[in-house]
Amino acid sequence: MYINGKAWRSIWLEKDGQTVGIIDQTRLPHQFKTVQLLSADDAVTAIRDMLVRGAPLIGATAAWGVFLGLQEDSSDKGLETVCTKLLAARPTAVNLRWAVERMRSVLAILPPKERVAAARSEAAALCEEDVQLNEAIGEQGLRLITEQYERKKRPINILTHCNAGWLATVDWGTALAPIYKAQAAGIPLHVWVDETRPRNQGAHLTAWELAAAGIEHRLIADNSGGHLMRQGRVDLCIVGSDRTTASGDVCNKIGTYLKALAAADNKVPFYVALPSSTIDWDLTDGMAIPIEERAEEEVLFVFGQAEDGSIQKVRIAPEQTRASNLAFDVTPARLVTGLITERGVCAASKEGLLELFPEQG
């Protein structure tokens, strides 16, 4: 997507054809800095230290990490070493495993001397597929925004939670893809950006993406969305999904459920944008999804830019106070107006999903 009018992706092959570029997302929104990955170890560090985050981008970085590793050693042992190393970078990331296994299965059957070139084209293909998938989600979601605009003939107010933007994928994003498509289509927009405590991905990343793209937006405390809906100041909600059950329950960033409740209470359409790869076809009850409890420090401390420009970590609670940090929640399908997938928009139900994905029936 665009940063001050120039097109970027979140990851790219550098012009030398041998190294890979990324944006250091830990420095956003205060500093925009790109980093050149020279080795598989650099890719591991980028994933582990969260210079890149978001399941699709982690997968893409791992794919390029295999390419970087094979340039050092393209033997069977070299391939094995780089795959093991990358898989250990963030052990719970499903897309990371998926991307590494895809690379391995393509490359293992080739003679070592062909592996570097093949890894380059396979990583590039994986990224290209991610871009096309997200662009398709954007096109599908655009129809929902267009419909609202044609009816209301005024700027459309969209609320989003967390960051499901292009920074989380290779390009376009999921929840933000329809917004970028609507901007391109000339529809006037205004986005309410939930700051998304405790890690503030809304304030840090979504606000930055929208500012860079020149899309009108306001940052709000996570507490605000409910009353904004009561006041009629939200036309629709679009959020992402980390995992979706075959019955349409949505596991997403903590706080999503509260916004879905408010949307239902105020008859505001609540959409979830997701690539079908996040659908767990074996699971029907969202409450069966184990919810990660993350470190207390994420709640007790806040990162930000001090007046002298330095990035500081400040404590917001008393020394004796402990915290609890659920990373995700589950929004039951009954609160979801529709799922925006690459194949179309469907009801959040088994029947709705099977209409779009009959091969899963």
Place this chain on the structure above:
Amino acid sequence: MYINGKAWRSIWLEKDGQTVGIIDQTRLPHQFKTVQLLSADDAVTAIRDMLVRGAPLIGATAAWGVFLGLQEDSSDKGLETVCTKLLAARPTAVNLRWAVERMRSVLAILPPKERVAAARSEAAALCEEDVQLNEAIGEQGLRLITEQYERKKRPINILTHCNAGWLATVDWGTALAPIYKAQAAGIPLHVWVDETRPRNQGAHLTAWELAAAGIEHRLIADNSGGHLMRQGRVDLCIVGSDRTTASGDVCNKIGTYLKALAAADNKVPFYVALPSSTIDWDLTDGMAIPIEERAEEEVLFVFGQAEDGSIQKVRIAPEQTRASNLAFDVTPARLVTGLITERGVCAASKEGLLELFPEQG
């Protein structure tokens, strides 16, 4: 209430009988510092710069401010000057006006030489009434916690939002009063403390109160309460109220409505603790209450303690990003299980309120 075993109030007449002590709440939770108010101007500054906050405590500080002012000049002109000065400290605070008018009406009819002593006893009486009112709310709410404990025979998990504790009143608080009473009654408790963005009164003040009182608690992001309720980890919610309609709608800190929705969705009892002085008997529709929109900076910046111990203000959003800052929301009566008042617990409805306050019928 207790700080490490020693009883405190949020405001007191110093032993000299002439000056007034307060806790500088702007320094909490990182520093506990008391401040001696020597003059009416000191009281004005304490209110204006929010060293004291919470409607009842603002009123109490204003009452003592009149006493301080009269020691400088107890003439009619002196009384007029101090009242005017105090009323301007935070012009929208209803309790401030109420307290100043009460002092004025008692003192204006007395000869100047009797006014200082009368102001001392009237301010003390006003504070004592506030303490008794809140203690009565505590006793009423205790019954609800006791009932849960007798049924469940395990620690009771209570979720609260913002700070409606003793720091907001002269003592006991409103929402926290039942919790202090339950602690005194030996009921094992655990409190989920919403951090309450954007001003973080939960993290700064409620967590500090509970830590000082030795009550088990965990700080959580405002996003978390919904999923905790879905997991069955919340037994009841108790929040305060800034303004309550005659029909039981509750205007309280932004985010209260979202927790009430989650409580209703999970059949968790949702109680609002309030002194009857916050009931607006002329108003029936909560959505008619004008909602203050506060400065964007409260959303864009976070205060906390840096590693070197200094209090720092850090920016969490990009420079170009603007914010929106609704201070309150309105929870419709249908989502409120009951209102805890000084006279008893009643349904959040006109009928429920009139049973306890028949004189308003």
